Amino acid sequence: MSDQPLLSVRNLNTTFATPAGPLRAVDDVSFDLDANETLGIVGESGSGKTVLARTLMGLQPRQNVAVTGSVRLAGHEVVGASTSQLRELWSSEVAMVFQDPMTSLNPVMRVGRQIDEVLRVRHGMDRAAARTRAIELLDLVGIPSAAQRYRAYPFELSGGMRQRVVIAIALAGQPRLLIADEPTTGLDVTIQAQILDLLDSLRAQMGMSVIMITHDLGVVATRTSRLLVMYAGRMAETGPTGDVFRQHRMPYTRALLESSPKLSNAPHTRLAAIPGQPPNLARVGPGCHFAPRCGYATDQCRNDAPPLEPADRPGHLFACWHPLAPLSETTGAPS
Numbered sequence: 001m002s003d004q005p006l007l008s009v010r011n012l013n014t015t016f017a018t019p020a021g022p023l024r025a026v027d028d029v030s031f032d033l034d035a036n037e038t039l040g041i042v043g044e045s046g047s048g049k050t051v052l053a054r055t056l057m058g059l060q061p062r063q064n065v066a067v068t069g070s071v072r073l074a075g076h077e078v079v080g081a082s083t084s085q086l087r088e089l090w091s092s093e094v095a096m097v098f099q100d101p102m103t104s105l106n107p108v109m110r111v112g113r114q115i116d117e118v119l120r121v122r123h124g125m126d127r128a129a130a131r132t133r134a135i136e137l138l139d140l141v142g143i144p145s146a147a148q149r150y151r152a153y154p155f156e157l158s159g160g161m162r163q164r165v166v167i168a169i170a171l172a173g174q175p176r177l178l179i180a181d182e183p184t185t186g187l188d189v190t191i192q193a194q195i196l197d198l199l200d201s202l203r204a205q206m207g208m209s210v211i212m213i214t215h216d217l218g219v220v221a222t223r224t225s226r227l228l229v230m231y232a233g234r235m236a237e238t239g240p241t242g243d244v245f246r247q248h249r250m251p252y253t254r255a256l257l258e259s260s261p262k263l264s265n266a267p268h269t270r271l272a273a274i275p276g277q278p279p280n281l282a283r284v285g286p287g288c289h290f291a292p293r294c295g296y297a298t299d300q301c302r303n304d305a306p307p308l309e310p311a312d313r314p315g316h317l318f319a320c321w322h323p324l325a326p327l328s329e330t331t332g333a334p335s
Contacts, residue, residue, distance in 0.1 A: 005033055006176060006209050007032065007071070008033075008070070008071075009030055009056070011068070011069040012079075013066075014051055014052070014055045014065065014066075015065070016065055017064040023281045025233050025281060026052050027048070029234070037226065038226075040212045040241065041228045048230050050099075053096065056073070058079075058081055059096075067079050073177065076093070092173045095169075095173060096178075096181060097183050100186070102162060104166050110150070110152065111149065111150065112135070114165070115133075115169050115172055119134065119172050134172070138150060141202075164198070178199075179213070180199060184196065184219065218260060220241065227239065227240075229252065231290050235319060236252045237252075237318040238316070238318075247326040247327070248324070248327070249323035287300075288304075288319070288320070298321070298322065307319065312326075
């Protein structure tokens with residue numbers, strides 16, 4: 001078995017050219033992901049999570065975008081790869097579940113044909129074999145009466161069913177890495193739990209690695225082995241999930257945790273809010289991007305960007321000039 005990680009990201013930057021100037025949506029991000037590992041990427045809207053995911057896939061626009069650094073997926077370099085090289089990676093090595101299944105699916109094509117397309121292009125199956133396998137995939141993701149649903153159009157399915165179809169399409173190429181970008185957005189809590197349970201089950205069955213992107217800390221609390229907390233394009237904190245929840249050192253991580261609803265709260269408890277607004281990334285200062293919203297910020301924070309430093313536990317890193325004291329071991333994750 002190879003000692004190399006399945007995914008290795010080093011000093012990754014994604015910068016958009018805008019009328020207001022360069023906007024760095026992903027700023028010097030580095031991490032590894034091993035085979036059969038689940039990584040959660042969390043942060044507020046606008047923190048760079050989706051841009052990071054698309055950059056890992058090589059899906060960023062070809063114009064007015066500059067990508068530097070390295071993304072090595074199963075030994076293949078993604079940054080700078082040609083479209084034909086990326087097509088060899090898509091589906092077979094990496095696939096993505098997008099956050100809005102209605103816009104991910106072709107509304108005028110039956111869902112079965114959309115799965116067939118992957119099977120015929122990636123695996124060279126004939127029409128009959130692709131249909132058989134597509135129905136198997138629909139059954140695998142928990143769609144009842146799969147043979148009948150094969151001929152349905154997306155508008156004939158519920159939101160949860162459409163998301164299951166998107167997952168089936170992503171699985172059709174048997175990828176080694178599945179990126180799930182806000183896979184439960186817009187679904188009610190019961191369907192959310194079903195989709196998350198499905199992803200957990202499929203990861204175990206197929207031996208995939210999974211990157212789960214979300215703003216909901218409750219989603220990743222018990223479903224990921226490691227977390228990466230992003231703020232304004234940068235890594236704020238990363239480490240084993242339990243350590244980040246209980247032993248976090250970055251004020252932004254604690255602010256996210258405190259703003260999450262908890263079952264232990266009394267009815268009508270007012271949620272804590274993070275003051276201020278996320279920064280305009282075309283006009284950020286030289287220091288810590290969270291400094292304008294942080295109650296611990298000093299002139300050093302405003303003038304110098306903190307490097308990622310190791311915490312007490314292996315693999316736990318944080319970026320803060322004035323780190324917080326860890327919470328007690330009994331402090332739990334959001335319920």
